[in-house]
Each structure stands twice: as C-alpha cells, then as structure tokens.
Amino acid sequence: MRITRAFVSGCCCLFAVFALAIGRMAPIAPIAPIPDVRQYVKTHQAEILQEFRELLSIPNVASDSVNIRRNADRLKQMMASRGINARLIEGDGPPVVFGELSAPGAKRTIALYAHYDGQPVDPSKWDRDPFNPTLRDTTRGAEGAINPFPRAGDRVDPEWRLFARSASDDKAPIVAMLRALDALKSSGRPLTANLKFFFEGEEEAGSPHLEKLVRQNRGLLGAEVWICADGPVHQTRRQSLYFGCRGVVSAAITVYGADRTLHSGHYGNWAPNPAMRIAKLLASMKDEHGRVLIEGFYDDAEPLGELEKNAIQEMPPIEPALMQEYGLAQVDGGGRSLAELITEPSLNVDGLRSEYVGSEARTVIPAEATASIDMRLVKGIEPDRQLARLIAHIKKQGYMVTAEQPGREMRLKYPLIARVTSSHGYRASRTRMDLPIAQQLIQAVEQATGQRPILMPMLGGSGPLSIFDAVTGLPQIGVPIVNHDNNQHSSNENLRLQNLWDGIEVFAAIMTMSDKL
C-alpha cells in the first residue's frame, strides 16, 4: 500500500494513546477461533519465521529487475510446494506471480491480492541491513535487542518484531496465506473455495503496468471476491476490513509572470508576481473550513448507504488521539469524524514551488510558480470530469488555461496564463457491505479473531483495488493484517509477530468460510 514515509513513522507512537480508546469500548464476547490453526501456528513458529526470513533476504525494490525476479521465482516455488498451480504472468514490468488452487466441490472462487515488491531503502537510515532480517525484543525500546531466530519447537514472545524491508508491506500477508494453507492441511480442514493468488511486483513503484496486465489477463481473474491483503490494521490493533478506496487524479498548475526572474527592486510594484498569483488562485479553491469552492465538486458523489453510515458510526473515535499525536490544535471538516470526511471528495495541495525561500531566497520576482494538487474521488465521480471542473474554476478566475509551456505570442496576448498538466487518474472503488460475500467474510473474520472487525466503508487513500474494480467490476474487500506501527516505507520496517500469527488465522478463516450466514 502506497503510504508516505512520514505517515507511517508517525503511527509508531500511537499505540499507547489507542490503548485508552480500546478501554472505552464495550467489551465483546470472544467467539471461538479455529483451534487447530492456532495450534499449528504455536508449534511451527520457528519454521514459519525461517521461511519468511529467507524470503525477506531477497532484495525487492521493483526497479532491481534481477532480484525482483529472484523473489518471483522463490514465491512460485513456495506456492508450487504447496500444490498451487503457480506461474509467472509477464507484462511490461516485474512479473505477477499467479497461482490457482482448486478445492474439490467448492462452488466459489476467492482471489487474493498482495505485492512482493517493497519501497526503496536508504541503508544509512536503518539500524541494520534491511535485507538481513533480525528478530528483536522491542518491548523495552524502539530499536530492540536482537535475539537469535528460534529453533524448531521454540516459541517466541509475540510482541517481538521481525525487522526487514517488506516484513510488513507486503510480504507478511503472502506468508500468512501460504501458512494458512499449511495449517488447514495439517488439521485436515478442507477449503470451501477455489483460490487464486495474485502477487504483484511493482505496487510500490505505482503499479504502472498493472492495469494493462489485468486487462490482458481478465479471463484468468474471475472470482466472487478479490481480497486485497495490503495496509495495516486499525490503530486500536483491532482487525479491520475495508470495502473500497478513494480514486485520485493529480494536477500541476503553473502560473506565469515575466518570462524571466526580475529584480524585485527594479520591477517590484510593476511586474506581476506569479507566486502571489498562485496564492490567490489556490485561495479561491477552498473556504476557511476546507470546503472546496469549485463548482460541482461534490456533485456526482454516490451517497453512502445505511450500512456504510452505521459502520462509520461504529468506528472507534480516534480524532482526539490523532490531534494529540500530530500536534494539531484544530482540524478541518467542522467537527465531523475523519472516517466520515474521507468518504467525501477532497482537494489537497501536495506542494508549492517558486524560486527560493529562506537562506536561499533572492530578492526577485519569480518567473513562474507551481502548485501540485491531488483530488481524491469517491464512487460516482469520474477523474476526467473532476479535472474539467478544476480547469473551469481556473478559467473563471480569468486564466487562459493551456497544457503546454506558453510561448511568447501567448504571453503577450493573455494577462493570466495557467498551465495545467494532469496524471491519468483513476476512479474510486466501493464494494457494498451488504453483499452476501461481504457479510460472510465479516462473519468469518469475527469468528477467527473473537471480535467484530472494524468495518471501513472505504480507505481515504487509493490503491490497486481501484484498478481491479475498473477492469473486472468484481467486489473487492481489503483485509489488512500487519501492525499499524510497522515503519512501513520508512527505515526499520518491522512486523509484530502476533500480527503474523493472527493473520494466519484470519486467512485460514477466509479460506474455509461458510457460504451461509
């Protein structure tokens, strides 16, 4: 899951705060998990960790084509050894590792998505080599004392953590799925669905070739549901499920002054300043409460259903804790919950750039100023249409809008010129929470974990789910398993072992879930 470095490292300290939030919630009667799976995990911890360690030892940055292929080959082999019909699907980027496993007599097919590539690493910022996994006792400090990996039969403290790139994001779910199969086999429990596995190799690079590959292999990808095993569980550590992602379309807006920087003394008060122009243009886009003023911006958004609204109501409140953690005395949105606000479209300034600031500043009138913005989309809003609304708004402020660098003729003709370039953009995805398969999955997870999962109608972010939705139109549900404080994307990425053990149980439950409610 593509999340920024800072976001993730920011989650590290939240647990203490959320412990309080948990305390406030009504106690939930534990429901029996699958005892034989839990038993399998208990007795195979050393073996599971050993296999995981080997997988993590293979560097997995998407652009490192040699090692990415080593990862793919290893995964194919790990799958084949479990009786999965595995193969590599080649596209224009790293291969997808695809596998099929038939369940005799099963009437349904469940597809499981994860990715095996990881974020680039800056080894100088890691305590240890990111591709030489270490097992650490972090209960007394963030870095943690390094412990040897356990020997066969040994058990380890579930609060210990495994440190390596992709220990959480996103190799952990892959290992959990395969070990769920082992556990089920060992206990003689049959799968209730045929399974498809789809392990992507360039998610952290933005999945540039995924859509094409999914389109080309559409015939292979039929399933009753796609499970996306990416992202962390809720900050309260409760298992969560998400039923969609916002879409996104990004744009860069550049406005112009003179065709070169000018001396602010010799021309100040006379030559127009593009940095001031971009400020005024951006300021026109939102009111003081963060409400977008672009005409029609909220039109077309499909309203949430009752189930989604209730799910949001039921989510544990995290806003006061987040404000405390992030040092915020005030937030946008007029007091509405974060969970509710991220179900609406948004407009966000990603960055601003014009000449230099601070000690690098020169006393000049800049020649141009650029703002990059992203617009998150919800179900019903087309990326191109939202972009057209943005452009109409810019025109309404008096700008001539162009996609190209303006030439001399254009500059001499139009007082205000804005160059707008945009990304391809993709739609939001949202799966109805009242679909039978969704309800069955919720029930299975609840049984496995002994707690009603936190149900998120959608993630605020955007991810590969949207691409699958756009191409296949099949329901998708996100099933994250890793700890939220995993330093995902950052240095010292890690996985809390209990999350892996729980994850195995969750996937075992999904693979054996009932088609009854």
Added chain:
Amino acid sequence: MRITRAFVSGCCCLFAVFALAIGRMAPIAPIAPIPDVRQYVKTHQAEILQEFRELLSIPNVASDSVNIRRNADRLKQMMASRGINARLIEGDGPPVVFGELSAPGAKRTIALYAHYDGQPVDPSKWDRDPFNPTLRDTTRGAEGAINPFPRAGDRVDPEWRLFARSASDDKAPIVAMLRALDALKSSGRPLTANLKFFFEGEEEAGSPHLEKLVRQNRGLLGAEVWICADGPVHQTRRQSLYFGCRGVVSAAITVYGADRTLHSGHYGNWAPNPAMRIAKLLASMKDEHGRVLIEGFYDDAEPLGELEKNAIQEMPPIEPALMQEYGLAQVDGGGRSLAELITEPSLNVDGLRSEYVGSEARTVIPAEATASIDMRLVKGIEPDRQLARLIAHIKKQGYMVTAEQPGREMRLKYPLIARVTSSHGYRASRTRMDLPIAQQLIQAVEQATGQRPILMPMLGGSGPLSIFDAVTGLPQIGVPIVNHDNNQHSSNENLRLQNLWDGIEVFAAIMTMSDKL
C-alpha cells in the same frame, strides 16, 4: 550592484527596442565636452585597455581571500602610482582600498565609491575563461569575433566589447576614475575638489561587514557628496544619475499543519494543509491590482518633491518596450509608470516552498509551507516598523506569530502558527535633487556628455548607498557608466568600450566641476 542574473541577461536585447525610444525624444543641442580629456582617451586606448586587462586577470570573488587581496594590492599600487595616498582599511572581510588626493586650494571634498569584487563565476557557462579578458567585435553577434588587444597608438572600434568578470561590474568605474586623473594631469587641468576613493571588496557578497567598517572609519569618510559608481546607465544609453535607493527588509514566513507530512488520502479533508494556509495568508496581503493591504503600509513614506516628480515625468517611457521584451500582456500599478511605482514601498514574494511539485510531487499534506518576501522601503519608512506592520497583519489573520520553530506545546495550543524570521534590513536613501552639489554635478555631466542626463529620484533596488546614508547622513548620488546590456552577474559579462571612454570623461568632469551654477 546586486542585480539578478536573469534581470541582466534580460537587458541584452533591449537596445534595438530603445533605439526607437531615443528616436522619439526631442534632440538636445550638444554641449562641449572637455576636449583635452577626449583627446587623451583617443591616444591612450591601448594603454588603458592593457592596464584594465591586467586588473581583470586577477580573480575577484569575495570569498577567494587570496585573490581578493591581490586585487586590493594591485589597486593600491595603481592609486599610489598616480600620487593618491592609498592604503587598505582592514575589517572583518576583504579590505577596503581607500585613497585620498588633495587638490591645492580646493574647498570641497568628493568621495567616490566603487567595488572591486565580482559575482561568482561558473566557467562552464562562459565562452572563455572569465579571468582571461578578451576583446571582441560584437557588432555582428553576441559572442563576437576575438580581436587582439591594440598596440600603443592603435585605436579600436568603440562598439567592441571587453569580456571578463567585472569588466562592467564594477572594475570599469575604477579604471575610468584613475584614467580621468591621468587625462586631467596630462592636460594640466587642476582638480576642483579633494578626492577620496573607497573601493569595497565584498559588495557582491552582500556587503556583510560594510556598515561596521564605515562606522569605525567614519572620521575618514567626510565629504560633500558620495558618488556611487555602480550600476548600468539607462537602457536608452543616455547617461543617468540616481539620487537614492529603496531600502529593503526581507522576511520568511512559515506556516504549519501537522508535525509531519500526512497521507493526503487518509487525512485529506481533515488535517489542515499549510500550503493552502500560506496561499490564503499571502492572498490577504495584496489586492488584485498589486496594492498592499497591510494596514499602514504606505504611511510614513516621505512624498516626492516637485523636482523628483518632474524628473520622473521627464524620463523616457520604457514600459511598452519592457512589456514586449518580458512577454507581459498586463502589469500591476494601474497604468502608472515604472519610474513612479518604484518610488513607493513594495511587497514582493521572492519564493514559495512546500514539499514537492510536478514529477517529484507526492500525494501528501505538507507539514509546512514557507514564503519568502521582501519589502522595499522608501525614505521615511523604518525597516523594523514595516516588519511590525507585516507581523500585525499576520496576527490579524488569526495567527500566533513566533520567531522560533514551534514546539509541541505551542502546536497543541494555537490553531494557526506562523514563524516569521527577518533580515536586518536597511533604510532607503534619497538625496535632494535641488542641493547645490547635486545641481552642479548634473551640470558637469551634461557638459561632459553633451546631453541632459536622465535623472532618477531613486533606484528601485537597494545598494551600499543606503549604508553610507545611514551612517554618514551625507548626500549620495549614483553615477553609473557601464552599458545596460553587460551581462552583469551572468556569464560573458562585458563592457562596451564607448562606455568606458565616456565614463572617463564623466569622471573628469566631476573632478573638475565648478562650484557655481
């Protein structure tokens, strides 16, 4: 004179346009120059260029302390050989080369300022080594065919140019002053004033130690007028004089959101965006016509006198040509002339910075956003007072203003925080154009050049004049001599030879000017 690279290179192509402007002006009856000085120049061109070439061969970046001192020593020697009582004044930076020359019977003292350091060079952007001067015929192209330096008695095309760092900025005036002395001596014409020479060695580095040094040596620096020989003549090539500079105070304003960048999907619509905040804050500072909305911003400005207003009226119009040159379809200031607008205080955004834009952009809510601004000041406005007005304005928008990076406690207490840091700032300078010494100088220049000079009540920019004004309170007048299209601060800096020949005549006229009108 500190001017941006882009500004200067921008001037290069203006001559053709201004040729038209010249054509429109009423013809002025030539007034006789000093014939013997002109004759001296004609017969000593080779010698003058040889001495200049040697001076330009010594690298002169202020931070290159070894070579800067070589420059200072060479200048001292050049001055001593002309009977000037020369010495180095040591301060915390490169030495000032100071000289005194008494004129028997003279009742007045004139002090002449120039600087011998130059802008840093990027040799890869020069056609030739910037410290190996070349003489070129640029009449058929910008680069120009390289010609040998003339031999004794040879004369060269006055449109040829001398290429080297500081050929214009600012060693040319130094050579012109010293050669003016030679010419006067050769013709037996006595000086009418005692002279002081003050050649600074770190003007291009921002004169960080000048004020202290001027204060410490105040007793030495008395004069009836300080002549600042820096900057180019008007774009029409007419000799110009300036009577002041705007002051300046700069500030960097940083506003904050969360204490780290946040994922725009997960937190968009909820976490405040500092890039949007800085946009709204800047937008509040100016109206659509460029008028500053900060309360009291224009108060305290001493109005121009009749002489200054008339001088502005008489300046040749350059706005249409500038708009054409810089690709501007519209300018600020409601149709008033550039010359008039730069006599008012201004607020300019120097730069903007928040996270990344364009291809580097990430979909995040930035943690902070910074704008650097400069405020140009006119006579009567105190830097600190103007800064206080800016801060009051920011507070009025709801911000808590601090000079430090906000800590956790402050962030949790105040919804809006702006960190404002500022430069020391200095006042504007303005010398009354009706002072007898000013009128005598105008008259002398008019006689030397055969044309009424263009009189600029003040430069829009700021320069060392302000420092002298602040410390000595003595009248200052700027006498630029170099061509405007000299690539000052940029690569391929050059001097049009006719400007040097004219400059020698101008300085000879000043050194022998009458105290009558």
